[in-house]
Amino acid sequence: MRIGKGFAVNGLALAGLGGVVCAAIVATITPSEVEGAAASAERARVAAVTRPTTRFDKPEAFERRPGGAATVFKALNADIFSHASANMAFERELQFKVGNGIFRKVWVSSPASTKSSDGLGPLFNARSCQQCHLKDGRGHVPAKGERAVSMFLRLSVPPRSAAERAAVKTGRLSVIPDPTYGGQLQSFAVRGLRAEGRMVIRYAELPVRLADGTVVKLRAPRYRVAELGYGPMDEEVMLSPRLAPPMIGIGLLEAIAARDILALADPDDRDGDGISGRPNRVWSGAHGKPMLGRFGWKAGQPTVAQQSAGAFLGDIGLATARFPKPAGDCMPAQRSCMAAPHGGAGGNGATGGRIEVPKVMFDLVVFYSRNLGVPARRHLAEPQVLKGKALFYRAGCIGCHRPKFVTRRDGVPPEQSFQLIWPYTDLLLHDMGPGLADGRPEGRASGREWRTAPLWGIGLAKTVNPRASFLHDGRARTLLEAILWHGGEADAAKAKVVGMNSDERAALLAFLRSL
Amino acid sequence: MNGKPTWLGAVALACVLCVGALVPSAAAKTDKRAVLDTYARIAHAGYADSLTSAKTLRAAIAAFLKAPSEAGLKAARQAWIAARVPYMQTEAFRFGNPIVDEWEGKVNAWPLDEGMIDYVAGSYGKTNKDNPYYTANVIANPKVKLGGKVIDATTITKALLAETLHEAGKVEANVATGYHAIEFLLWGQDLNGTGPGAGNRPWTDYSLAKCTNGNCARRAAYLRVATDLLIDDLTWIAAQWAPGGKAREGLLKGDLNKGIATILTGMGSLSYGELAGERMKLGLMLHDPEEEHDCFSDNTHNSHYYDLVGILNVYHGRYTRIDGSKVSGPSLANLVAETAPALHKELAARLEASHAAMLTLKKRAEAGEAYDQMIGPKNKAGNAVVAAAVEALKTQTKSIQKVVGALGLEPIAFEGSDSLDSPEKVFK
Numbered sequence: 001m002r003i004g005k006g007f008a009v010n011g012l013a014l015a016g017l018g019g020v021v022c023a024a025i026v027a028t029i030t031p032s033e034v035e036g037a038a039a040s041a042e043r044a045r046v047a048a049v050t051r052p053t054t055r056f057d058k059p060e061a062f063e064r065r066p067g068g069a070a071t072v073f074k075a076l077n078a079d080i081f082s083h084a085s086a087n088m089a090f091e092r093e094l095q096f097k098v099g100n101g102i103f104r105k106v107w108v109s110s111p112a113s114t115k116s117s118d119g120l121g122p123l124f125n126a127r128s129c130q131q132c133h134l135k136d137g138r139g140h141v142p143a144k145g146e147r148a149v150s151m152f153l154r155l156s157v158p159p160r161s162a163a164e165r166a167a168v169k170t171g172r173l174s175v176i177p178d179p180t181y182g183g184q185l186q187s188f189a190v191r192g193l194r195a196e197g198r199m200v201i202r203y204a205e206l207p208v209r210l211a212d213g214t215v216v217k218l219r220a221p222r223y224r225v226a227e228l229g230y231g232p233m234d235e236e237v238m239l240s241p242r243l244a245p246p247m248i249g250i251g252l253l254e255a256i257a258a259r260d261i262l263a264l265a266d267p268d269d270r271d272g273d274g275i276s277g278r279p280n281r282v283w284s285g286a287h288g289k290p291m292l293g294r295f296g297w298k299a300g301q302p303t304v305a306q307q308s309a310g311a312f313l314g315d316i317g318l319a320t321a322r323f324p325k326p327a328g329d330c331m332p333a334q335r336s337c338m339a340a341p342h343g344g345a346g347g348n349g350a351t352g353g354r355i356e357v358p359k360v361m362f363d364l365v366v367f368y369s370r371n372l373g374v375p376a377r378r379h380l381a382e383p384q385v386l387k388g389k390a391l392f393y394r395a396g397c398i399g400c401h402r403p404k405f406v407t408r409r410d411g412v413p414p415e416q417s418f419q420l421i422w423p424y425t426d427l428l429l430h431d432m433g434p435g436l437a438d439g440r441p442e443g444r445a446s447g448r449e450w451r452t453a454p455l456w457g458i459g460l461a462k463t464v465n466p467r468a469s470f471l472h473d474g475r476a477r478t479l480l481e482a483i484l485w486h487g488g489e490a491d492a493a494k495a496k497v498v499g500m501n502s503d504e505r506a507a508l509l510a511f512l513r514s515l
Numbered sequence: 516m517n518g519k520p521t522w523l524g525a526v527a528l529a530c531v532l533c534v535g536a537l538v539p540s541a542a543a544k545t546d547k548r549a550v551l552d553t554y555a556r557i558a559h560a561g562y563a564d565s566l567t568s569a570k571t572l573r574a575a576i577a578a579f580l581k582a583p584s585e586a587g588l589k590a591a592r593q594a595w596i597a598a599r600v601p602y603m604q605t606e607a608f609r610f611g612n613p614i615v616d617e618w619e620g621k622v623n624a625w626p627l628d629e630g631m632i633d634y635v636a637g638s639y640g641k642t643n644k645d646n647p648y649y650t651a652n653v654i655a656n657p658k659v660k661l662g663g664k665v666i667d668a669t670t671i672t673k674a675l676l677a678e679t680l681h682e683a684g685k686v687e688a689n690v691a692t693g694y695h696a697i698e699f700l701l702w703g704q705d706l707n708g709t710g711p712g713a714g715n716r717p718w719t720d721y722s723l724a725k726c727t728n729g730n731c732a733r734r735a736a737y738l739r740v741a742t743d744l745l746i747d748d749l750t751w752i753a754a755q756w757a758p759g760g761k762a763r764e765g766l767l768k769g770d771l772n773k774g775i776a777t778i779l780t781g782m783g784s785l786s787y788g789e790l791a792g793e794r795m796k797l798g799l800m801l802h803d804p805e806e807e808h809d810c811f812s813d814n815t816h817n818s819h820y821y822d823l824v825g826i827l828n829v830y831h832g833r834y835t836r837i838d839g840s841k842v843s844g845p846s847l848a849n850l851v852a853e854t855a856p857a858l859h860k861e862l863a864a865r866l867e868a869s870h871a872a873m874l875t876l877k878k879r880a881e882a883g884e885a886y887d888q889m890i891g892p893k894n895k896a897g898n899a900v901v902a903a904a905v906e907a908l909k910t911q912t913k914s915i916q917k918v919v920g921a922l923g924l925e926p927i928a929f930e931g932s933d934s935l936d937s938p939e940k941v942f943k
Binding site for chain 2: 075077078090093094095096097098100101102104105106116117128130131134135143145146149360361464465467
């Protein structure tokens with residue numbers, strides 16, 4: 001019984017990471033002294049363990065567990081992204097399962113007999129969380145003729161008034177929405193209303209020749225909107241395609257101390273390695289100030305909770321306490337949409353029906369999202385994988401795809417506390433060159449910058465969804481295509497991959513598939 | 516996500532602390548292999564009974580479709596309810612037996628987005644004509660567009676349902692096969708919310724002469740094929756548990772402690788996360804009739820009740836077959852009673868308490884208040900009955916957790932683990 005074994009091991013690992021260290025400290029130092037002495041000792045230990053390895057003859061200690069003690073050891077099938085943090089206490093498992101029920105829940109339009117399920121739209125991209133985050137993994141690009149569900153277009157215009165410029169400058173707003181269509185294009189609407197439009201993708205073939213003569217054909221996308229439902233968009237509208245990202249490990253990313261991420265930033269490239277790395281700063285409604293952005297393709301959201309509330313609002317059209325707008329992403333100019341009935345009339349007490357996802361449901365979804373576990377690595381001791389790992393490190397990929405962090409000990413949930421994790425991201429923004437640029441700034445991210453995508457679980461993307469593809473808009477059908485799209489700060493690393501012989505390339509890809 | 520267990524892990528962690536307190540007593544007389552043999556025989560009998568009753572269901576459906584009538588539809592519904600009795604008892608074999616876990620989604624996936632199968636009421640949230648994704652309605656459309664491809668559904672075949680439509684587009688609510696698809700075809704949508712009444716599909720939905728709601732021949736074909744498919748799937752799983760079958764062999768020829776742990780994992784995961792959590796607590800919290808396990812037929816009380824009977828079966832090593840005959844043998848209960856008698860008493864009593872709570876729920880439903888009414892927003896008494904069952908399930912799971920410790924089933928090392936040997940080295 002594979003499951004039980006995995007768990008037992010993780011239990012011990014947790015005790016090793018947290019319990020043992022903690023007990024040693026408590027035995028010798030009084031509580032008031034713990035902060036200073038222990039913190040600096042711990043920082044030194046963390047610095048040592050998170051330093052990228054220079055030895056590739058065998059796997060590193062704990063490398064098999066990218067999510068630390070939360071790592072999932074389960075059968076490798078389409079459900080592999082759907083399991084809870086393996087170190088979750090028994091009492092919390094019920095919350096996870098109930099959260100899963102809400103994540104999967106199909107919302108209906110108002111008014112409906114089921115008050116707890118209505119409130120859909122009026123405009124929406126999907127009817128449930130799960131419809132975009134397919135099997136808790138990434139979305140896919142619509143097939144020819146298919147209406148996109150797990151991918152959509154973000155919309156915004158440049159700040160033009162003094163007030164808009166000030167809002168963006170202070171970080172209160174990350175973008176100025178299109179005056180008619182809002183912050184994203186919803187391709188569906190409840191009955192009786194028009195959808196906003198249909199995203200149209202056209203691909204052009206773009207051949208890339210590798211040093212050994214192999215030609216890889218990339219597909220370069222172009223986006224436009226057809227069947228506009230509410231008149232023309234703003235003349236200066238900027239479109240940015242976004243694929244639903246995989247859900248695994250996001251609670252662990254949230255638990256990395258901000259200072260550990262900021263320490264990696266090098267906005268002016270003082271170390272001269274050609275890689276800058278800038279943090280996004282985005283407004284946190286809960287904290288009432290700008291915070292480090294971590295989630296989304298441009299790190300446009302600071303917390304899992306705000307990211308979830310944003311998705312409820314924009315993607316499904318559901319109001320939460322954080323964004324109490326039952327009309328979702330409807331704009332005042334969309335009068336029929338603003339006037340449509342909305343949900344939440346029942347069971348929400350003092351909120352007067354403005355909230356469609358009550359706090360108890362919302363909190364469960366956030367809990368569920370934080371605890372979708374990262375699968376254990378496979379084949380990591382095989383010589384080809386180790387060779388690929390060495391190539392990945394030596395090509396400079398780890399300049400952005402940072403291998404390891406240790407999460408915060410305090411102020412985070414127990415499943416995420418003080419874990420050695422291997423996300424292969426620095427959560428910073430990098431200029432990725434003109435090929436990937438969307439030309440649409442978001443917060444401090446420019447139109448050429450993207451957040452380094454975490455690579456954990458990437459080798460299982462197609463196990464979970466055979467149609468899965470890569471990068472922010474899913475243009476890359478394979479991991480090699482994804483690498484070849486890298487530009488800007490990643491040019492030097494990409495050039496190394498282009499220069500590899502076929503054995504080396506195969507090893508590099510074997511390493512990525514083992515993540 | 517699909518419901519897969521995350522249960523024994525928590526047990527293992529908790530029991531790092533508790534095992535020292537429970538000193539295993541003298542060697543147990545009960546042979547672990549014999550316990551596993553009883554377990555496998557009950558599994559085989561349960562799946563064989565499920566198959567037999569599904570064949571009875573098929574016969575009732577065939578008779579109804581041959582000469583549609585009100586009485587015929589009623590008989591088919593009765594046969595469906597009867598078929599659920601043995602099947603729900605087999606749910607205790609989920610969560611730990613990989614063969615069952617891989618297979619289960621074909622026969623009992625829920626909740627389902629019924630608009631993919633057949634017509635639904637307007638209030639269901641049917642969207643514009645250009646939004647075909649939500650209401651594919653295979654019965655009405657010989658050509659269905661899914662994932663940008665036009666699917667030829669002119670002939671409704673097993674392959675169409677099982678391979679093309681089931682979980683179409685990786686959306687879990689796209690359930691095209693199994694008990695709940697058949698349930699929807701027999702009852703139709705329950706449009707009564709948390710008020711009284713189940714689905715009320717007219718028998719004429721299957722009448723070629725007086726066809727209501729259109730496409731009666733295709734609807735009949737769907738029902739027939741879905742039932743055949745259920746029989747195929749049950750035939751397969753019953754064979755896995757027959758002597759020489761893969762599920763049975765895997766258990767009996769594997770590590771015995773691992774096998775015993777499988778029984779406990781199934782009991783714990785079904786009690787806690789699945790039944791108490793996803794199937795009961797969620798619906799109670801939301802007061803949402805859509806979150807009712809058998810939502811079209813209002814048979815949820817029986818589904819929950821027989822899940823619990825299944826848990827009792829595997830603990831006590833006994834099962835009453837649909838023909839009244841008994842399967843029994845050396846049991847996990849015997850093993851626990853010898854190893855930790857006080858704990859056996861505790862668990863047995865808590866299982867009985869859950870049984871009593873479920874029986875109260877079942878009787879309340881049989882007296883006229885269906886499960887979806889019990890979880891209604893203003894039904895305090897009904898809510899309390901459901902909440903009591905949830906609490907009882909939680910309490911019994913704590914005892915199951917202790918049994919894992921008492922039998923010394925943890926910690927179990929993971930093969931090929933490279934870092935576990937010296938976890939303390941990480942932060943040297």
